[in-house]
Structure formats: structure tokens, C-alpha cells
Amino acid sequence: MVERIAQLPALPANILSLRQAIANPDVSFKDVVPILNKDAGMTADLLKLVNSARYGLSERIGTVDQAVLFFGMRNLVDFIALTFAENSLRKAFSRIPDISSYFQHAAEVSIQTRRIATIAGIPGNEQEVLSMAGLLHDVGRLVLYLETQAGGMCLLGENTTEDMESVVLREQDLWGIDHCDIGARICRKWRFPEVFESSIRWHHKPVHDDSFSREGAIILLAHILTVPGISAEVIATALPPDRMRELKLDPEKLSELADA
Ligand SMILES: [Fe+2]
Ligand SMILES: [Fe+2]
Incomplete structure (x- = not known):
């Protein structure tokens, strides 16, 4: 890999x-x-x-x-780098049968990332970076998919925070590495800003050890919001309440984004 x-x-x-x-x-x-x-x-x-x-x-x-x-x-400059990234990825992973739905998911997460950042009061230039990280968040999955020929492994599909955690554990168990780590390495290779790397590294487990990755949490929430028919309860409990407050996010407002 x-x-x-x-x-x-x-x-x-x-x-x-x-x-x-x-x-x-x-x-x-x-x-x-x-x-x-x-x-x-x-x-x-x-x-x-x-x-x-x-x-x-x-x-x-x-x-x-x-x-x-x-x-x-x-x-x-971020736009230019990202356009390069997307074109390279489309080319490198064109053999993956469902690649269009992957990019569709990435685009939806990117849009939700920006909306969450807006209601969290994050300034515009940071929103832009976050929304681009949203676009790239699952790039490690493409590598895993091709390298493992994992027939049963899907490119999309977690519906809750628990799902998000267990997927990563499963990858580590099976292959000794997970898609978050692979994604972070790709960001490093392309010399993307540090915030890209950390948001991708922590998007399945923003609360880790004693730390909290705000950007990872926003990507995780954005992913959850794209799940069709997601319930308000799953959204409200996607992060521990103190972390939700730290991000200045009101669960009700978040739920409205899911319907938007
Ligand atoms: Fe992911
Ligand atoms: Fe995702």
C-alpha cells in the first residue's frame, strides 16, 4: 500500500x-x-x-x-492543488467499478463540511480548507480497495459513529493499516497543509487518547449527515455532548442540515 x-x-x-x-x-x-x-x-x-x-x-x-x-x-493555490489531486485520483483509481459514487459521496461530504463549519462560526478561509479536506477524506479507501481486492469491502456505507470506529479497527486487524492513515500519508506526499492531514487522519475517531481533532470531528459529522434518512438522535449523539458544545454546534441546527 x-x-x-x-x-x-x-x-x-x-x-x-x-x-x-x-x-x-x-x-x-x-x-x-x-x-x-x-x-x-x-x-x-x-x-x-x-x-x-x-x-x-x-x-x-x-x-x-x-x-x-x-x-x-x-x-x-489550494484549489489548484486540489484539482490536481482529484484528476490524479480519478486516473489512478479508474479501475474501481464504483468510482463515480465515491466521488459523489466525497462531493456531498464536502458540501456538508462547509455548512457545518458555517454554523460553527468558523471563518471563511478555514471553511474552504475544511470543505476540500471533506472532498479528500476517504482517499485512503481507494488504495485499500485496489490493494486488497476486497470484494466485500465497500467504499461507502457507515451510518453511525460506532460504525465509523469499527470500520477502522477492522482495517487495522486485516491489513495492519487503516484508510485514515493512508489518506494522511497521501496528504503528506502532496504537501497539503497540516489541517488537511489531521482532518483526514482523525475523521473516524476525532476523540482519541486525550485529544480532540475539531477538523476530524467536522468531517465525521459531515459524513453522518449524508446518510440517507439519518435520525436526529444519531446526529445529536455523533459526538460526546461536551465536544459538540466545544464546536459550538447545536444538534437541532445540525439535523436541519441533513434535511437541506
Ligand atoms: Fe472514512
Ligand atoms: Fe465518508
């Missing part, structure tokens, strides 16, 4: 340069735009993405400068 991760393409050099540029707290427009403009393919993809129906812009964004202004530099 580690080999399978190693075989995934490396983060392209231009994305790496962008990441390095934004790691500098004093980064400015003029550090980022030239890197973007240097790569015609990346620029074209970027403009296609920002003008797609997803953002519903009333006016077309025609240049890289406008795209940077609209999204902010850091968000834009």
Missing part, C-alpha cells in the same frame, strides 16, 4: 512553487501571479474552474489577476 501511494504522481513543480510562495507570510500578488502565468495549461484549467457553474459568477473571470483577486491567493 505504501508503494501504491509512492506511485501516485508527485505534486507538479509549479504547484510546489506556489505552495512555497504562499508559505511566506509576506507573500504578495507579484510573487504568485508570475508562477501562474508561466504555465498555460494550469492557467486555462484555472479559468475554466472559476468560471464553472459551481461559483455562479455573474461576470466572467478572464485573467489570472482577476482570479487571484476573487478567491484570494491562498484559496486559489
